[in-house]
Amino acid sequence: MNVITETHLPLPLFQRGKVRDVYDLGEELLIVSTDRISVFDIVTPSGVPDKGRVLNQMSAFWFKQTAGIIDNHMVALVDDSAAVKRLTDRLGLSESLPDYLIGRSMIARKAQRISVECVIRGYLSGSAWGEYRQHGTIQGLPMPAGLKESEELPSPLFTPTTKGETEHDRPLTEADIDELSLRDTMPALQNASMALYTHAAAYARQRGIIIADTKFEFGWHNGTLILIDEALTPDSSRFWSMATYAAGRAQPSFDKQPVRDWLIGTGWNDRLPIPPLPPNVIAETTERYTTVFRWLAQASA
Numbered sequence: 001m002n003v004i005t006e007t008h009l010p011l012p013l014f015q016r017g018k019v020r021d022v023y024d025l026g027e028e029l030l031i032v033s034t035d036r037i038s039v040f041d042i043v044t045p046s047g048v049p050d051k052g053r054v055l056n057q058m059s060a061f062w063f064k065q066t067a068g069i070i071d072n073h074m075v076a077l078v079d080d081s082a083a084v085k086r087l088t089d090r091l092g093l094s095e096s097l098p099d100y101l102i103g104r105s106m107i108a109r110k111a112q113r114i115s116v117e118c119v120i121r122g123y124l125s126g127s128a129w130g131e132y133r134q135h136g137t138i139q140g141l142p143m144p145a146g147l148k149e150s151e152e153l154p155s156p157l158f159t160p161t162t163k164g165e166t167e168h169d170r171p172l173t174e175a176d177i178d179e180l181s182l183r184d185t186m187p188a189l190q191n192a193s194m195a196l197y198t199h200a201a202a203y204a205r206q207r208g209i210i211i212a213d214t215k216f217e218f219g220w221h222n223g224t225l226i227l228i229d230e231a232l233t234p235d236s237s238r239f240w241s242m243a244t245y246a247a248g249r250a251q252p253s254f255d256k257q258p259v260r261d262w263l264i265g266t267g268w269n270d271r272l273p274i275p276p277l278p279p280n281v282i283a284e285t286t287e288r289y290t291t292v293f294r295w296l297a298q299a300s301a
Contacts (some may be wrong), residue, residue, distance in 0.1 A: 003035045003047040004100050010093060018043050019055065019235065025091070025107065028075060031056075032105040037285070039259050040270060041168065046277035048256075052104040054289045055233045060106060061297035062231040066199060070192045072227040073108040073219070111219030111228050115163045115180060116172060118189050120197040122156045123212035124149060125238060125251070139171045150212070150240075151247040156197055158190045163217070188225055189218055200232050207295050209254075210245055212238040239292045254292035258284040 011023040011030065018038040023030040033056040035047035056077075063072040078084060078101045087107070088096045121128055121138065128138045129149050137143060139159040147153075161169040162176060177183055193216050201211045214237035217229040230236050239254040262281045263274065277285075 002100065003049050004052060004104065005034055005036050005047040007032050007034060007100075009097060010095070011091070019052070027110060029108045029110055030078075030087070030101075030105060031108050032101060034104070037256055037259060039256060039263055039274070042270070042274055044259065044274045044277055046282060048259075048282055048285045048289070050286055051289050054293045055230060055235055056104045056106060058233045058293055058297050059230045062200065063227070065203070066196055066227070066231070069195045069199060070227050071221075071224065072231070073111055073221065075107040075109055078102060078105040078107065108228070109221055109226075111221040111226055113217065113219045113228065114182070114185065114189070116182065116189065116217075117161045117163045117169055118193040118216040118218065119159045119161055119213065120156050120193050120215070121159055121213040122153060122197065122201060123210065123238075123240075124151050124153060125212050128159070128213075148248040150245070150249060150251050156194060156201075158193055160186075160189070161215075185225075192216070192218065192225065192227070196227070196231075204239075204296060205242065208242045209292065209295055210240040210242055212240055212251070212253075214238070234289050234292055239296075254288045256285060258288065 007021045009023055009030075011025070014022040014024040014029055016022070018041070019034055019036050021032045021034060023032070033052035035049060035051045036043050037046075037048045037051060038044065060074060060077050063074040066072070076083070078087060080102060081099060084097050084099060084101055124132060124138075124147050132138055132143055132147060136145065138157055141157065144154065160172040162172055163169060177186060182189075196216060197211070197214060200214070204211050211232070214232055216227060216231065218225055219228045220226070234255040240251040241254075245251060258281050259277060262277070266275065268274065
């Protein structure tokens with residue numbers, strides 16, 4: 001099985017992120033989801049087979065599912081060899097673009113990104129659980145006493161964070177909102193995020209999956225707010241199985257949890273390079289990504 005951790009296309013590079021390589025097509029972008037995997041904001045030296053295809057196709061699925069709630073940046077999937085040829089011809093390239101683009105790439109509209117990660121929490125987990133245990137709050141908001149780890153919250157919470165290039169994401173403050181000139185935009189971000197989460201969570205529950213939390217990103221396109229980046233993937237969401245769910249403990253997640261657990265178990269700290277991942281950890285991670293994709297995005301195909 002081919003693992004794609006690097007791309008080198010004969011196109012202007014727009015941006016290279018931890019997972020996605022983005023190429024400039026003029027008024028549009030070619031977004032390629034690689035098999036790179038990052039933990040603790042560091043890209044590991046090992047790729048995870050099929051991860052890029054899962055991310056790309058799950059986002060495409062949710063973009064289509066939620067287009068009636070808010071428009072998004074997706075123009076078209078590069079989903080077969082004919083799509084690769086059309087793109088090659090359209091760009092006037094002398095050599096065909098590589099077939100590895102199939103399934104793991106999409107053409108998207110350029111948008112003016114809003115530098116906020118719109119986090120929606122439906123269950124008490126992760127950093128929110130840590131804050132609640134210490135202070136009884138979630139992002140500074142007082143919460144009922146006696147909540148358990150992984151318990152469903154009385155209602156979903158909108159807990160936006162910064163999206164910085166040089167610092168870890170942190171809770172968005174009133175000063176941040178003013179600095180980013182988002183005072184008039186925040187209600188629309190909150191409403192869209194809540195509507196997307198409510199729709200997706202209900203859909204997922206019908207298929208045996210809990211969406212504990214997720215994050216969305218938005219941008220402006222021709223003056224209209226649209227959904228961008230990725231949507232409801234294992235990299236942006238915490239997915240749990242309803243069959244094994246029980247409040248009061250941490251839950252197995254359909255994401256990069258095997259990589260995090262293994263790395264912590266090695267005694268690694270962030271002053272050391274991440275070692276190559278063992279084959280069993282890679283295989284288990286691929287299984288988690290492909291399983292939740294099959295249960296959610298392929299269930300209605």
